Amino acid sequence: MKMLTIFLFATCLQVHANISAQTVTLKVSNTSLENVFKEIQRQTGYDYIINSRFAKVAKSVSIEVKNTSIDLVLQECFKDQPFTYEILDKTIIIKEKESPKNAEAAPSAIQPPPPNIDVTIIVTNSDGQSLDGASVTIKGQNKGAATDIQGRAILKNIYKDAIVVVSFTGYQNQEIKINNRTTLVVRLMTSTSELDEVQIGAYTKTTKRFQTGNQTTVKGEDIEKQPVPNVLEAIANRVPGLNIIQSNGLNGGGITVRIQGQGSLSYGSDPLFVIDGVPILSQLRTTGAGDAVLGSSGNGSSLQGPLTNQAFGSPLSYLNTADIESVEVLKDAAATSIYGSQAAAGAIIITTKKGKPGPTKLSINLQSGWSTVPQMLDMLNTSQYIQMRREALKNDGVVPSSSPTASGAFKYAPDLTLWDNTRYTDWQKTLIGGTAQYTNINGSVSGGTSNVNYIVGATYGKRTTVFPGDYNDQQGSIHFNLNTSSVNKKFNFGITINYMVDINKLPSQDPTKYISDPPNTPTPYNSDGSLNWAPNPAGASTWDNPYKLFYAYYKNNTNNLTSNMLLSYRIAAGLDIESSFGYSNMQTNDFNGTPLTMIAPESRTATSRRASYGNRGMNSFIIEPKLRYKRRLYGGTLAFLAGATLKENSVAVTSINGSGYSSDLLLQNPSAANPATTSYYNTKQKYVAAFGSLNYRFKERYVFDATTRTDGSSRFGPDNRYHTFWGVSGAWIFTEEDLFKKAMPFLSFGKLRASYGTSGSDQIGDYTYLNLYNPSNVDLPPQGVVGLQPNALVNNFLAWEETHKFSIGIDLGLLSDRVFLGVTFSRNVSSNQLKSDPIATVTGFNTILENFPGTIRNSDWEFEVRSTNIKERNFSWKTNLNITIPRNKLLSFGGQTSYPFYVGQPLDVKTLYHFLGVDPQTGVYLVQDRFGNPTKNPVFSTTQIGGDNVISRSGFSDFDGGILNSFTYKGFSLDVFFSLVKRFANNNFFTSTGNVPGSYAVNSAGGNILETTFLNAWHQPGDNALISKFSAGASGSIPASDASFENAFFARLKNLSLSYQFPDKWKKRMHVNDCSIYAQGQNLITISNFKGLDPETLAISTLPPLRTFTLGLRVVF
């Protein structure tokens, strides 16, 4: 009997599973039911059995449907029939309508309560796919059920005219009157309200409507509109609370990411990056082969500390932006606590594109464009430069000399004495004035059924640089996703693979630092084509010829694989077991060579050709089994999740440094080096965790969420290896309350949310609790014995850094959700700081890694406004504004203040002298001393005592944000995005080094200054000037006065995207599904007073982010 039941049940499931795949197109009026069945049989192969008793009473049918699921068609056909049907093994069986009979009998019967019926409700989406986990409740009662994998929910013993409410995450609610039917199919339409957009969280999904945490989504379509290579650039200024700082404008450059500020004194403040459920290392480790040119991804690298190294470049440079479906930025405890120790600094979850059921689609996207440096500086021309230099030497009381050993009344000045004083070179134009080309080709094929669907995409992209020389970054990538499920949908399997091959060739140093070379430099090349080093009579070079850079290059070849597999099985109603298996592998080979041509001839005897080769492998795997359970409980929905994490990261880096090559042509071959030294490290981190979360949603208006996670990390000693983190949060959709509905009808949506919890950080180096000796790497070890040296002082008692996060917010929808307003206040307090603490060097080391009693508070206000300003048939205008006001404060610091940290001040507070201008009599800078008097020799103190420097301001941004305006007119759409940032930054006005203008250093870059600096200089007694008298000496500098800092506010037209979608008629004629052309621009206009190349990166001598224009064509077949 039991077996039979199971068998029947299984058959039944199969039937329903098949139904959804069958569609029917019919147009009949007043046709007999049998003829309709015949037609259905022809289209679908479904047999039918109709008893003659029923055939006689059958009513004729009028129906017009197109590609509609057979279920719906049958429902329509049987709407007015005196009987009903059942489908068994592809056969439609006509049968007695039971309940109607009872119902008819009821009035005449004696039983007073109306007889109840059992109703089976099948919930599908607009494509006819069944929806698993939809909520079906009876209006006005707490009774309800959730649909199973087949989209079926059975409501037992309910009133025949009851109204059921069907709701599901991401869909519009639907209310249906049962009308005495026992089976009904409810088709839910995708919600058009952004409140119902799916938000992917840590291990769970929710909607904006029900989310309790502070989380922001950036959609793939917004990322696609920006021709940038790194997804982090594309989300900058679009997410409140998120701060993205590019280190430079080079291909593959480093990017610093901070979510709600910096919570760590010195170690990692990097968020957790998760790609398709697989966490990746948030920082790359250096290859040791010249990757520093890529630029840093921020201080407080997770990889500092013993056995570790600096980090350059960004790991997300190796993920194709075109494959990204969405990016979620998780900020508060509600959103991040379940990630426990990994997400003290927030999390960024990247989801790549997934296959969708539907006919096979081929999509092709071609894009091409060009980039330039957006803004050049006004530097001195030759006569101004010469004037400055001569005046500088005169002020110093020395005479320019061509002798390098000149002393006393003479000073060596080859730029004045040996060079042509009439030559002019615009070094900005020469070195960074080029146009970089950009090409990107992307194609993808997707399609499938509800049981198997896929997407396969391939992209090739190439970007050149603005430098002279053959440098470019080429990326080829593939993206693959396959989802499949068993016929009964109990078992699901999905796999996602992203793979990229990137070959990036750059100069081995950023040439931008040479833009301040003197304008009268000699010709870069000799007549024989060799580099001109303009030697002085003694044979020493008189300048550091920047063209040497273009004889060398840094080449980085990185292959990046991230893959994830997901298996799930439904054990029982509402209970699923699943596990994800992730693996990522990033393999980098890089090379950096210094040919002899780069070296000044006189130095060639003392140095030699050099090359370095790096080989870095970063591997991680993760297994996360999870158990999910969902049920209705006391009129609400309860979701429970329990899971575990097993993770292992390993990094192995081999770097070889070679020298002594006999030819420049052999630099690529490490075996031609003599000698070659090898350094190697190989570290492993293991990580285990158990986590759980509980979510309860009551009456669709109260949401409660609790999470906990116990983490263990191999980075800590056995005593402090485990720690438990937790979070609680809640939301109240008060506009669901009648009271508010009546009192505030203008409010279409209103939610209060709050969260509190803890998360931690183990972002220190591996093995810090072990007392390790490392081999010392030298050419010739003493007596051939390789030395062993202790790594660091060892602290066995290291424990987790902990952040307590509090967040409260309100989300409002006004004027029928045309305007959304969100305000969040968050306060994160980070303590138990992991810090390399100074220790007396008498101990043999100058630092020890400790849990330092320092507390940092990051509080910020985040504002978001999204409004639909105009919505006409042909025209729409939407605005999206976000503003973040972050505040950072050091609450305590081990009971004392220690430079550069000041209790009560932000972490990067500047202590500066107060600038008083230039002494009109002597022409030297004056600053205010601690007694309020002017001084030219200020005393710098690190203790706030006895020094003339005073606490000034923080270098963190005062506010930042972005404003997006989107317009559509017929087929045109236009997006205009401005970013806004206000911060306090060092400028270029007092020259980048803070030195007095007028010096020229042989064999290094620099010498030239801004024209405004030149024009503001002191020349003779009585002059009131901002800039001191010119001098070739370094004395009299004001390295740290408040005048050399300024409010680097800027507004930047960061992105402009215009596209035109061809009209349907045209597309039909061309036999394409979709076709559009577009133009995009990045960093187009910048409004700023900043005296440097770029207010965003604060670049003075590094390449700023480029201005890019592209044109593109997108066709979908």
Next chain:
Amino acid sequence: MKSQIHQHILTTALFIFSCCNSSCKKELDLAAVDPPVTSITQTNVFASDGTAIGALAGIYTQMSSATTNIFTGNQSLSIYCGLSSDELSLWSGSSSTSLIAYYQNNLRLNGTSYLGSESWSNTYKYVFLCNSAIEQLTSSTSENLTPIVRKQLLGEAKFIRAYIYFYLVNLYGDVPLALTSNYKVNNLLPRTPKVQVWQQIISDLHDVQATLSTSYLDGTLLAVSTDRVRPTAGAANALLARAYLYTGNYAGADSAASAVINNSLYALSPLTGTGSVFSRNSSETIWSIQPQGNGLINTFDAYYFIIPSTGPSSSVAFTNINPTLVNSFESGDARKSKWLGTYGTGTNMVYYPYKYTQNAFGTPTATNQTEYMMMLRLAEQYLIRAEARAQLNNISGAKSDLNAIRTRASLPNTIANDQASMLTAIMHERQVELFTELGQRWFDLKRTGTVDAVMAAQTPLKSNNAVQWNTNQQLYPIFQGDINVNPNLKQNPGY
């Protein structure tokens, strides 16, 4: 019924979750990793001969490093103390605040730290290395650590610790006497009076005199080698002689120096040419360090002192010989022509130290290295004994020792005949014999009490009259970072 099932599932799930939570703790430590394959744990280092020898080799490697090292490179005592005293001049083009401060005897607070405190941390790092080696070698119970190797290594570690404290006590006066590797203890050490530091130096050297090998050993410590790069009993005696001289135990200095001079391993070498003083394993070498390379074949002293044909620069060859030293060579002193190089012509001509002559780049090999870094040499022992004998009023004995050195320099015998003139003659001989050898001159000026007289004249010369000599400058300031974290540590007077 249904609801019960649900209840059951919920309980099970919670149970599984709590199991996961607790099983992650201790009993099954899934988060434990093995030590890295690229390093060795401390216990393993001192558990076998090869790795224990490697730990000492690690110390020698640091001693030959070009950076953050007091023995050679651009922060060596040869440069710093040479600039502080009347040995070296700084190239006029140098803009290094730190070098200018040493040169002008104007060491002071600059920003967050003192100019002139570099050697503090650069020296104490060796103390830690020696202390942890001594502790581990003493406590290791491994059978794979041969007793004879353990004995020699312990001797070497104690010897180096004494050698290091010699420089600490001379540079800074009273210094924290760290004799353990425990950072919690060392982090709070106060300064120990000089006398006790000297006692420790002398007692350590006494200890190792008997345990160190009398002959030079190779890298296995089991066979004899021609390489004079490991401390021996002779080296212990030589340093002991120096320590006795500095502390006024002249009889002790006499006998310790005699033990070295009478040792047949050692003989005075010619000034230049094959087998000369500074050539590798010369017969004059008592203890030397093998240069490690890093692009340079021989010593960093040669690299930093020799002025190349393109002239001085701020990165190399930023010093030359102070005219006072140039002028103090007696006429006919072969050391002036052989141990000094010249650059430029006429009035622009400058001299530079040319004791080490090989500054070529390339790859050092076991055969192409021709010069090792000299740490202790025989000539100094003659001068120590001469001085000790002069102090003991053994004028003839002093004379013969002094003349041994003068003869080698092609100079006539000394004319000094009484104690005072003999001591003056010896001091002068030390000036021209031991110049730019790890601060010998600077220490001589201080220990003989002549520093104020000499520097009162020198300092204004070096600073173009901008700075006057201040007697507090004879002790370098200690590292401010240590004072910041250790309340028991006080700065030297005048800083």
